[in-house]
Structure formats: C-alpha cells, structure tokens
Amino acid sequence: MRKTQIWDHVILLAGVFFMVTPVVLAFLTSTHDAITIYKEGIQFAPGGKFLENYETVLFQAGGFTKEVDGFVMLKNSLILGLGFAIGKIIISMLAAYAIVYFRFPMATLCFWVIFATLLLPLEVRILPSYEIVQKLGMVNTYSGLIVPLIASATGTFFFRQFFLSVPDELLEAARIDGAGPWKFFKDILVPLSQTMIAAIFIIMFVYGWNQYLWPTLITTDESLFTLVRGIKQILQVWVGAQIPAFNEAMALAILAIVPPVLIVVVFQSWFVKGLVESDK
Amino acid sequence: MSTITLDTVRKVYAGNVEAVKGVSIDIADGEFIVLVGPSGCGKSTLLRMIAGLEDITTGEVKIGDRMVNNVDPADRDIAMVFQNYALYPHMSVYNNLAYGLKNRGMDKGEIDRRVKEAARILEIGDYLDRKPRQLSGGQRQRVAMGRAIVREPAAFLFDEPLSNLDAKLRVQMRVEIKRLQRALGTTSVYVTHDQLEAMTLADRLVVLNGGNIEQIGAPIDVYDKPASTFVASFIGSPAMNLLDVKADGNGLSLAKGAGLSGANAKGKDRYTLGIRPEHMEEVAGPNGGDGLLLEAVVNVLEPVGAESYIYASLGDGGPEIVVRVSSHARHEAGEKLFLKVAPENAHYFDADTGRRID
Numbered sequence: 001m002r003k004t005q006i007w008d009h010v011i012l013l014a015g016v017f018f019m020v021t022p023v024v025l026a027f028l029t030s031t032h033d034a035i036t037i038y039k040e041g042i043q044f045a046p047g048g049k050f051l052e053n054y055e056t057v058l059f060q061a062g063g064f065t066k067e068v069d070g071f072v073m074l075k076n077s078l079i080l081g082l083g084f085a086i087g088k089i090i091i092s093m094l095a096a097y098a099i100v101y102f103r104f105p106m107a108t109l110c111f112w113v114i115f116a117t118l119l120l121p122l123e124v125r126i127l128p129s130y131e132i133v134q135k136l137g138m139v140n141t142y143s144g145l146i147v148p149l150i151a152s153a154t155g156t157f158f159f160r161q162f163f164l165s166v167p168d169e170l171l172e173a174a175r176i177d178g179a180g181p182w183k184f185f186k187d188i189l190v191p192l193s194q195t196m197i198a199a200i201f202i203i204m205f206v207y208g209w210n211q212y213l214w215p216t217l218i219t220t221d222e223s224l225f226t227l228v229r230g231i232k233q234i235l236q237v238w239v240g241a242q243i244p245a246f247n248e249a250m251a252l253a254i255l256a257i258v259p260p261v262l263i264v265v266v267f268q269s270w271f272v273k274g275l276v277e278s279d280k
Numbered sequence: 281m282s283t284i285t286l287d288t289v290r291k292v293y294a295g296n297v298e299a300v301k302g303v304s305i306d307i308a309d310g311e312f313i314v315l316v317g318p319s320g321c322g323k324s325t326l327l328r329m330i331a332g333l334e335d336i337t338t339g340e341v342k343i344g345d346r347m348v349n350n351v352d353p354a355d356r357d358i359a360m361v362f363q364n365y366a367l368y369p370h371m372s373v374y375n376n377l378a379y380g381l382k383n384r385g386m387d388k389g390e391i392d393r394r395v396k397e398a399a400r401i402l403e404i405g406d407y408l409d410r411k412p413r414q415l416s417g418g419q420r421q422r423v424a425m426g427r428a429i430v431r432e433p434a435a436f437l438f439d440e441p442l443s444n445l446d447a448k449l450r451v452q453m454r455v456e457i458k459r460l461q462r463a464l465g466t467t468s469v470y471v472t473h474d475q476l477e478a479m480t481l482a483d484r485l486v487v488l489n490g491g492n493i494e495q496i497g498a499p500i501d502v503y504d505k506p507a508s509t510f511v512a513s514f515i516g517s518p519a520m521n522l523l524d525v526k527a528d529g530n531g532l533s534l535a536k537g538a539g540l541s542g543a544n545a546k547g548k549d550r551y552t553l554g555i556r557p558e559h560m561e562e563v564a565g566p567n568g569g570d571g572l573l574l575e576a577v578v579n580v581l582e583p584v585g586a587e588s589y590i591y592a593s594l595g596d597g598g599p600e601i602v603v604r605v606s607s608h609a610r611h612e613a614g615e616k617l618f619l620k621v622a623p624e625n626a627h628y629f630d631a632d633t634g635r636r637i638d
Contacts, residue, residue, distance in 0.1 A: 167364060167366065169362045169363075169364055169366035170366050170368070172331075172333050172353075172360070172362070172366065173360070173362060173366040173367075173368075173427075174368075174379075175332075175333070175352075175353045175354060176331065176332075176333075176353045176354060176358070176359065176360050176380070177354065177379050177380030177383055177427075178354035178355075178380055178383035178384055179354075179379075179383055183383065187368075187379070188368060188370075191370040192369065192370055194370075
C-alpha cells in the first residue's frame with residue numbers, strides 16, 4: 001500500500017517536472033538580456049531584466065510597421081479566443097438541440113455528416129476556406145478570423161450526448177407547463193448545460209487562443225496580430241548583425257500562457273463538475 | 281374540473297404495433313379513475329394520449345365538451361405527475377411550482393398566492409427556496425404534486441407517481457393522494473401496475489390487458505366478480521387460484537388428477553374454476569353438503585403476520601393452490617387438508633375465452 005503510494009507520487013512528480021520545467025526555464029530566460037541568451041543559451045537563474053523586458057514586449061510598438069505592441073496583441077488574442085469559444089458554444093448547442101429534439105428528415109445523417117467533419121482538420125480545407133473569406137472581403141477583419149472556424153463537430157457531439165441524457169419527462173413536463181421550443185431551450189436546457197458549457201468554453205478558448213495557421217493566413221495587417229504570431233514575428237527580425245530578441249520572445253511566450261492558465265484555474269471547478277457530475 | 285371522454289381511442293406505433301386497441305371510457309366529473317395492468321398493456325400510452333404527449337391514431341379524446349385530439353398539452357387544462365417527478369433541477373421549489381403559471385403570463389401576486397397555498401396544503405412551505413436535489417424522495421413527490429395543484433387544472437394525470445418511493449412512504453403518499461383528490465374534487469386519471477394501489481385509490485378501476493379493456497368497475501365489484509381469468513389473476517394478492525376442471529354426469533372434477541369434487545353448476549363440460557385463497561374453509565373430512573370439496577397436501581406454510589398462506593397440492597401431486605388461513609393455524613408439510621368452498625365463492629370462466637360465466 002505505502003509502496004505503491006510512493007511510486008504514484010514519484011510518477012506524478014516526474015510528470016509535473018516535465019510539464020513545468022520548460023515554462024520555468026522560459027520565464028527565467030525571459031529575465032535576461034538578449035546578448036546573454038545568445039551567448040549562453042537557456043538560463044537557469046533569474047536575471048535582472050524582468051521589468052525592462054516585460055515592459056518592452058507589452059508597451060513598445062514593434063513589428064514591421066511599428067504599430068503593434070504586446071498589449072494590442074493580447075487584446076487580439078482575447079478577442080479571437082473569446083469569439084472562438086462563445087461562437088462555437090452557441091452554434092454547437094443550437095445544432096445539437098435541433099438534432100436531439102426535432103424530428104426532421106435525415107437528422108441522424110446530418111449528425112454523422114457534422115461528426116465526420118472531425119476527420120477534416122482546418123489544414124485540409126484551408127484553400128477553399130481562404131478563398132471564401134477572401135471573396136467575402138473578410139480578410140484582415142476579426143470576423144474573418146473567427147467566423148469560418150466556429151462550426152464545431154466536437155462541441156456538437158458533446159452537447160448532443162448531454163441532451164440525450166436529459167430525461168424526456170423534463171421536456172414533457174415543460175410542454176405541459178406551456179414552454180415552447182425556445183423557452184424550453186432557454187429556461188431548462190441552457191441552465192442545465194452550465195457545467196458542460198464551462199468545460200467546452202475552456203477547451204475552445206485555449207484552442208482558439210493557440211490558433212496559429214489561420215490567423216497567419218487571414219491577417220496581414222499587423223494591428224490584428226495575435227500573441228502567438230507576435231512571438232514568431234520577434235524572432236524573424238534577423239537582419240544584418242542584429243541579434244534576435246530571444247528575451248522578448250520568451251517574455252511574450254510567458255504572457256501568452258497566462259490568460260489560458262487563468263481561465264483554466266478560474267473555471268476549473270466547473271470544468272471538473274462538467275466532466276464527472278450530472279446535475280439532473 | 282371536468283369530465284373526460286375517450287371514444288374508441290387507438291394508438292398504432294410505427295411498424296404497425298397497436299398499443300391501444302379502441303378504448304372507450306366515460307370519466308365523470310371529480311372521479312378518480314385508475315388504469316391498471318401489467319407493463320406493456322397500454323395504460324401509460326393511454327394516459328399520455330389524454331395528456332397530449334402522444335398523438336391519437338384514431339378515436340376521440342374529450343376534456344369537458346371540447347375535443348382535444350389536436351390541442352397542445354399546455355392548452356388542455358391538465359396537469360401531470362411523472363414517475364421520476366421531472367422537477368426542473370436548476371430551479372428552486374418555488375420556481376418549479378411557478379414556472380407553468382409564469383409561462384401563462386399570470387399576474388405575480390396570483391402566482392405567489394397559489395404557490396403558497398399549494399405549499400401549505402402539501403406542507404412543503406419550508407423548502408420553497410431549496411433545489412430539488414436537496415429534497416428527499418417523498419418531498420420531491422410532494423413538489424411534483426404541488427406543480428399540478430397550482431395549475432388548478434380540469435384534471436390530474438398521474439403516471440405511476442409512487443413507484444420510485446420506498447414501501448412505507450408509498451402507503452403514506454397513497455393515502456395523501458386520495459385525501460387530496462377528495463378535498464380538491466379534481467377529476468383524476470392514475471396509472472399504476474400495482475393492484476393494491478389501484479384497489480385503494482380508485483373510484484373505478486380500468487383493468488387493461490394488451491391494449492384492450494378487460495373490465496371497468498368499482499374496485500370491490502372487480503374483486504368480487506372478475507370479468508375474466510386475466511382480471512381474476514391480476515387483482516388480489518395472493519392471486520385467485522385458477523384450475524382447469526371438467527364436468528360430467530358425476531359432477532365436477534379436475535381435468536387432470538383427483539382432489540376436487542362438487543356438483544356441475546353451469547351445464548358445460550369444461551371450465552376454468554377460480555377460487556380466492558380466503559374462500560376455502562378447512563373441514564374435518566368429506567361431509568357432503570353443497571359447494572365444492574378440495575383435498576390437498578400441504579407443501580409450505582408461509583406466515584406473513586396477520587395471516588398465513590398454505591401452499592398445497594391438490595390430490596396427489598396435482599396443481600398447487602394457495603389457501604389463506606389465520607396466522608394461528610398450525611400445519612406441517614405433508615399434512616392432508618379438506619377444504620370447502622361455498623357455491624357463491626366459486627368463479628367459473630370459459631375454458632377457451634377466459635370470460636366469466638354467470
């Protein structure tokens with residue numbers, strides 16, 4: 001008993017070590033200046049440039065056009081993450097609602113078609129998607145960043161499974177209580193799905209936040225750059241004898257981690273509830 | 281408050297499964313009707329058709345004078361209590377009761393008055409702010425009833441409302457439902473598979489089997505004069521003893537084996553004979569007289585407290601019967617018994633159709 005407990009902890013600690021070390025090293029490295037990093041590589045002790053580096057990435061306009069600072073990129077990433085998560089939740093809840101509660105021809109087929117799109121990642125349809133966005137004139141807009149990605153097979157699937165587990169009597173009781181389809185959705189289903197919504201929100205927010213390929217394609221205007229793209233941008237200025245600002249890249253990477261971590265920490269209790277507990 | 285009329289109501293599901301086969305019932309204003317039958321007999325389907333949760337294939341359902349076949353459940357002026365209560369889990373008890381009234385656009389003061397009144401009647405006033413999951417099964421059941429009461433509907437529909445409660449609570453709630461229904465005088469249709477619940481609650485019983493009505497009547501009439509072998513074996517516990525018998529010039533005897541004698545009362549040569557367990561009287565031996573005489577060998581004595589049941593085989597290894605005796609009776613396995621049945625307590629059913637022969 002005790003022996004297995006010790007082993008359990010050893011394994012867990014090893015997992016924690018592998019997960020956390022890169023983050024800690026990135027943070028430590030981000031507190032040095034670029035020259036030290038260039039000469040000595042990754043740093044294992046804190047340096048003295050914490051404030052300067054973070055101030056630079058947050059507030060000093062950089063990039064090619066000198067229009068965008070870290071703060072703007074943070075804002076853009078937030079807009080993308082939130083729009084992505086909220087959009088996906090709304091669309092997939094409505095889709096699941098239609099599939100589960102309304103009898104329409106080929107509903108099952110519809111569901112499986114939606115489900116099958118899971119097999120087609122963004123990369124597969126990237127050319128036609130870009131073509132459409134471009135023809136609609138949505139290149140370099142927030143809606144161009146968000147809308148083409150908000151259909152979600154995963155979300156639809158999870159909400160479908162959840163709705164299927166809601167007892168039919170609840171619908172029947174609501175019908176007798178005079179609730180129409182919209183009222184039933186709004187008054188009963190949405191509140192019941194709270195924990196599910198929270199769980200999907202976290203997953204989708206982080207997913208949206210970490211998007212790289214799509215924003216790279218859709219936004220050429222630097223004022224729409226997201227944090228994840230910003231990191232790349234900093235390292236790209238290898239012009240002449242200039243040393244890439246590794247310190248700033250690390251600082252930006254650390255900043256990019258913070259909001260998703262905050263979201264997970266804040267929603268964590270809900271998230272776990274959504275996964276393990278049904279409030280029915 | 282209102283009458284409910286079912287006129288040759290049928291329900292055919294996809295795949296041509298006929299769940300309800302032309303059922304007609306006239307339910308009087310304020311009457312408590314219990315639909316009873318084994319699972320799959322169509323009782324729940326029938327109730328759900330009255331509620332409007334199932335389409336009616338053919339036939340008519342009227343609530344009051346209004347034909348409601350195509351009326352939405354919400355507009356039928358009925359309230360339903362579900363087996364699993366179907367309370368809204370995220371709403372407080374108060375909102376559970378008020379939800380239906382709010383949807384009807386009722387005035388806030390009136391909603392409050394009705395909810396408080398229902399809470400008073402059902403003694404759930406202390407729980408109005410709680411969520412359903414914080415309540416016990418019995419309390420949830422009361423809330424479900426409260427949701428029906430606040431509507432002040434023309435009829436209550438109960439779909440096996442006590443099945444999820446433990447035995448003790450079930451008896452208690454049964455009494456309460458009856459008292460409540462009497463006090464409110466609301467027409468009620470109650471579905472159950474429990475014959476005891478059916479007997480104790482009903483003004484009139486409707487016994488259903490395979491989508492057909494077997495018998496409609498006051499509980500005691502159904503018990504005393506079951507219309508068929510199905511009703512005879514379904515209503516009453518332990519069930520009525522049913523024996524295949526033949527009759528000839530010498531009188532009545534078992535179709536197979538010995539152990540039964542009596543006069544041929546009905547002038548046919550084959551019957552199913554029905555005898556309730558409590559209608560067999562122990563006698564010292566064959567002593568003539570009218571009525572039937574059974575000879576049986578005790579297999580098991582089962583004391584249940586207030587009374588005991590003897591399981592005994594007729595003749596030598598013939599069909600087994602159940603005899604209800606006083607709890608003080610002492611019997612050993614293998615002991616021989618003579619049992620007498622008064623003529624008025626013998627039920628005769630057609631051997632082929634199972635219908636009662638009077």
